[in-house]
Amino acid sequence: xxxxxxxxxxxxxxxxxxxxxxxxxxxxxxxxxxxxxxxxxxxxxxxxxxxxxxxxxxxxxxxxxxxxxxxxxxxxxxxxxxxxxxxxxxxxxxxxxxxxxxxxxxxxxxxx
Amino acid sequence: xxxxxxxxxxxxxxxxxxxxxxxxxxxxxxxxxxxxxxxxxxxxxxxxxxxxxxxxxxxxxxxxxxxxxxxxxxxxxxxxxxxxxxxxxxxxxxxxxxxxxxxxxxxxxxxxxxxxx
Numbered sequence: 001x002x003x004x005x006x007x008x009x010x011x012x013x014x015x016x017x018x019x020x021x022x023x024x025x026x027x028x029x030x031x032x033x034x035x036x037x038x039x040x041x042x043x044x045x046x047x048x049x050x051x052x053x054x055x056x057x058x059x060x061x062x063x064x065x066x067x068x069x070x071x072x073x074x075x076x077x078x079x080x081x082x083x084x085x086x087x088x089x090x091x092x093x094x095x096x097x098x099x100x101x102x103x104x105x106x107x108x109x110x111x112x
Numbered sequence: 113x114x115x116x117x118x119x120x121x122x123x124x125x126x127x128x129x130x131x132x133x134x135x136x137x138x139x140x141x142x143x144x145x146x147x148x149x150x151x152x153x154x155x156x157x158x159x160x161x162x163x164x165x166x167x168x169x170x171x172x173x174x175x176x177x178x179x180x181x182x183x184x185x186x187x188x189x190x191x192x193x194x195x196x197x198x199x200x201x202x203x204x205x206x207x208x209x210x211x212x213x214x215x216x217x218x219x220x221x222x223x224x225x226x227x228x229x
Contacts, residue, residue: 033216042203042221043157056216089155093217101217103149103157 002026004104006092012110013082021077021107025094032075033093033101034067043091049075082111114139116206118220125194126228133189133223135204141165146180146187147205147217157203163187194227201225 005024013019025032034046045059049069060066064082069075079086089108093101115138125131137146148160161171163180171178175192191198201224205217 043219
């Protein structure tokens with residue numbers, strides 16, 4: 001597609017429920033990133049996929065967080081047993097490997 | 113360890129003033145990349161510039177200019193003759209990856225710039 005697409009744009013969920021966030025990267029981009037941005041804060045790295053290499057999961061805050069990506073296509077970020085502290089905007093970015101990452105508009109997650 | 117520090121949390125200027133946003137980074141690698149992103153109120157991050165560690169030439173793009181100094185590990189961003197539309201949060205970021213391998217970006221905490229008419 002023309003840009004990075006994320007869905008849903010907004011998600012409100014009850015504490016304890018699981019959520020799945022989706023990211024469609026720019027076609028042909030080999031690298032895909034997930035970041036979290038809490039209100040008024042900077043971007044916190046979560047996970048990074050590069051081609052068929054093992055993902056860099058070093059930023060995942062707990063084992064409730066996981067992400068998958070098949071090849072160079074769509075990625076899903078799953079948060080299990082959501083907690084109020086998970087409320088944030090989750091941003092996805094992709095790059096062609098040049099290092100210029102282009103971001104989607106994010107999914108605003110609210111856990112009530 | 114990699115780290116990016118943007119010491120200025122908020123800056124407020126009046127339109128047409130020049131403003132400089134500071135960025136200081138830490139890395140052990142000799143090859144790295146530095147970036148600036150703009151996040152307007154709409155929320156989407158907009159890529160502004162990428163520089164590699166071997167190119168210390170300053171860069172100018174319209175009203176924007178960047179000053180990269182390895183000696184002080186700084187990559188500062190100046191907006192000349194600021195405009196209200198420049199109001200946004202600006203993030204500096206660092207990547208330690210090789211140019212053709214991509215790599216995760218480590219972001220600073222951001223500087224919120226407010227330009228008043």
